[in-house]
Amino acid sequence: MTLDEGMTLDDVLASLFPGGHALERGPFGTVHGTGRLEGGGQIALVGIVDRTPLGVDGALLLASRVLAVIDKGGGVPIMMLVDTASQSMTRRDELLGLNEYLAHLSKSLALAAARGHRTVGVLYGRAAAGAFIATALSTQVLAAVRGAEPSVMDLPSIARVTKLPLDQLERLAQSTPIFAPGLDPMVAVGAVAQIWDASKPLAEQLAALLRQSVEARDRRDEIGLARKGRLLAAGIAQRVAKEAAAGA
Amino acid sequence: MSISWRPHEADWYEASARERIAGLVDPDSFVEFLGPDQRAMSPHLAQFNLTGAFDDGLIVGRGTLDGQAVLLAAQEGRFLGGAFGEVHGAKLVGLLRGARAAAGTGGPKCVLLLLDTGGVRLQEANAGELSISETIRAIVEARLAGVAVVALIGGRSGAFGGGGIITACCSRIVVSQHARVSVSGPEVIETNKGVEEFDSKDRALVWRITGGRTRTLTGGADRYVKGRIRDFRQAAIELMTQAPPFTFETLAAEQRRLAERLQEYGECRDAPQLWRKSGLPEPERIAELSDDAFLAMARTKECKHDAR
Numbered sequence A: 001m002t003l004d005e006g007m008t009l010d011d012v013l014a015s016l017f018p019g020g021h022a023l024e025r026g027p028f029g030t031v032h033g034t035g036r037l038e039g040g041g042q043i044a045l046v047g048i049v050d051r052t053p054l055g056v057d058g059a060l061l062l063a064s065r066v067l068a069v070i071d072k073g074g075g076v077p078i079m080m081l082v083d084t085a086s087q088s089m090t091r092r093d094e095l096l097g098l099n100e101y102l103a104h105l106s107k108s109l110a111l112a113a114a115r116g117h118r119t120v121g122v123l124y125g126r127a128a129a130g131a132f133i134a135t136a137l138s139t140q141v142l143a144a145v146r147g148a149e150p151s152v153m154d155l156p157s158i159a160r161v162t163k164l165p166l167d168q169l170e171r172l173a174q175s176t177p178i179f180a181p182g183l184d185p186m187v188a189v190g191a192v193a194q195i196w197d198a199s200k201p202l203a204e205q206l207a208a209l210l211r212q213s214v215e216a217r218d219r220r221d222e223i224g225l226a227r228k229g230r231l232l233a234a235g236i237a238q239r240v241a242k243e244a245a246a247g248a
Numbered sequence B: 001m002s003i004s005w006r007p008h009e010a011d012w013y014e015a016s017a018r019e020r021i022a023g024l025v026d027p028d029s030f031v032e033f034l035g036p037d038q039r040a041m042s043p044h045l046a047q048f049n050l051t052g053a054f055d056d057g058l059i060v061g062r063g064t065l066d067g068q069a070v071l072l073a074a075q076e077g078r079f080l081g082g083a084f085g086e087v088h089g090a091k092l093v094g095l096l097r098g099a100r101a102a103a104g105t106g107g108p109k110c111v112l113l114l115l116d117t118g119g120v121r122l123q124e125a126n127a128g129e130l131s132i133s134e135t136i137r138a139i140v141e142a143r144l145a146g147v148a149v150v151a152l153i154g155g156r157s158g159a160f161g162g163g164g165i166i167t168a169c170c171s172r173i174v175v176s177q178h179a180r181v182s183v184s185g186p187e188v189i190e191t192n193k194g195v196e197e198f199d200s201k202d203r204a205l206v207w208r209i210t211g212g213r214t215r216t217l218t219g220g221a222d223r224y225v226k227g228r229i230r231d232f233r234q235a236a237i238e239l240m241t242q243a244p245p246f247t248f249e250t251l252a253a254e255q256r257r258l259a260e261r262l263q264e265y266g267e268c269r270d271a272p273q274l275w276r277k278s279g280l281p282e283p284e285r286i287a288e289l290s291d292d293a294f295l296a297m298a299r300t301k302e303c304k305h306d307a308r
Helices: A009-016 A057-072 A091-095 A098-114 A129-134 A155-162 A166-175 A181-187 A202-211 A220-226 A233-246 B015-026 B086-103 B120-146 B164-168 B186-193 B203-211 B212-218 B228-239 B247-266 B271-277 B293-297
Strands: A021-026 A030-036 A042-054 A078-087 A119-123 A127-128 A141-145 A149-151 A192-197 B031-033 B059-064 B070-073 B112-115 B147-154 B172-175
Touching: A009 A021, A009 A042, A009 A078, A009 B086, A021 A042, A021 A078, A030 A057, A042 A057, A042 A129, A042 B186, A057 A098, A057 B112, A078 A098, A078 A129, A078 B147, A091 B203, A098 A119, A098 A129, A098 B164, A098 B212, A098 B247, A119 A202, A127 A129, A127 B293, A129 A149, A141 A181, A141 A202, A141 B147, A149 A181, A149 B147, A155 A166, A155 B120, A166 A192, A181 B112, A192 A202, A202 B293, A220 A233, A220 B120, A233 B031, A233 B059, A233 B086, A233 B120, B015 B070, B015 B112, B015 B228, B031 B086, B031 B120, B059 B228, B070 B086, B086 B112, B086 B120, B112 B164, B120 B147, B147 B164, B147 B228, B172 B228, B203 B212, B203 B271, B247 B271
Parallel strands: A042 A078, A078 A119, A078 A127, A119 A141, A127 A149, A141 A192, B070 B112, B112 B147, B147 B172
Antiparallel strands: A021 A030, A030 A042, B031 B059, B059 B070
């Protein structure tokens, strides 16, 4: 395993759950199962792996797994393991309403959190665009293993759409995290809460994360401000929220 | 002689975001938050040699709709394709958080989202992407607090990318024939998968795959309206009090609804195939029908549901 290649799913699972886990591979690049937490207790596992693009079939299956955990009750925490690509880019997916399927998955994760299930995203590979929003970004707290590669769009594609020279974009990407692909910019803007070190046991890093209290509200804009990656969002949101609530 | 502009009669597609708001809410009831005079502009566009807008392409505020207090946000599709940047997105997130905060103390029971967006603004891609995720969470929390969030779509830029995902997180969705709702835009699919997968220059194809009529017939939209601003206003008035609650039962029903759609139409590659399977007469002609004829058609069974 090298940092460049990131961790494999087996590496991640072995490091996260030395006490054991049961994971089944389903269709469409999905996985589901349970892991045994250090210090007792179980965590429900769902995920999209092997850099599979997320389409209508995969999103619906993942949502059904999340809803099944909620239905069972007991407030079991849920981990979303992520190594996807972008959303599946086909005419079929869009004809069938991919936006509804991705939204359904995102809402299912949000409902789980509202029902008292802790939701933890673990990004150990790639995630981009709509697939990133519907999976990793839909959890309460997102951890990324060093070597993970989140993005909205790669720089050559951004260059094509914005009609700017690639070398100019590459230069700009050095000075601001606001648009550049990659883990460090996503950490700076507040999308990724913490980076995990692959050379140390992930079980300990997960345990430390679970010891922290649950955030009752979405603080990602405040985190982005504290990290100086997103300077305006928190203040703007606060000002508008205040005016909107005052009009009542 | 004075010529009076009648905002209610104006066409949604042709109107600016401000004109849509003026015609949508009760006359003179709109109060803007963080308006253009406050100069809440994007600090990121100059380095790309782009000129900013004083409202960053999103107008937020409150007003009344048929006498009821509402909060609303309108994207200006003509400014950078209505795309989500840092300031633009934060204004929307703030509005929804404010709605949730006020819900317990007699605040507005409805937020109207006049979406008109190509998705993430690539010059601010990370901030835009994250603001979409924050918007989704804020919509869910507002809905949990009992606020109806209603999406109104029929503008030039449609509701693409994260805008499409946000759409399907709302309690209710209103579309016109012009509405295009989708995740990957046709150009993006063509660029990545080739013209034989999706010819983005074939306008009729784009409308069949992503358009308001297809969304309505498959259950991806709750209400189809003719294209005037007053048609959207009437639909918003009716739907703001008929929102499904955000519960396990609602999402379990959505799970069944979306699974049935895959089962019934999962093999379809174009809209007429799907319409034929659903038993509609003359599926090849759906796109040509007048709005009145379309509205008069027998609905497929999916069209009335609370599973969202």
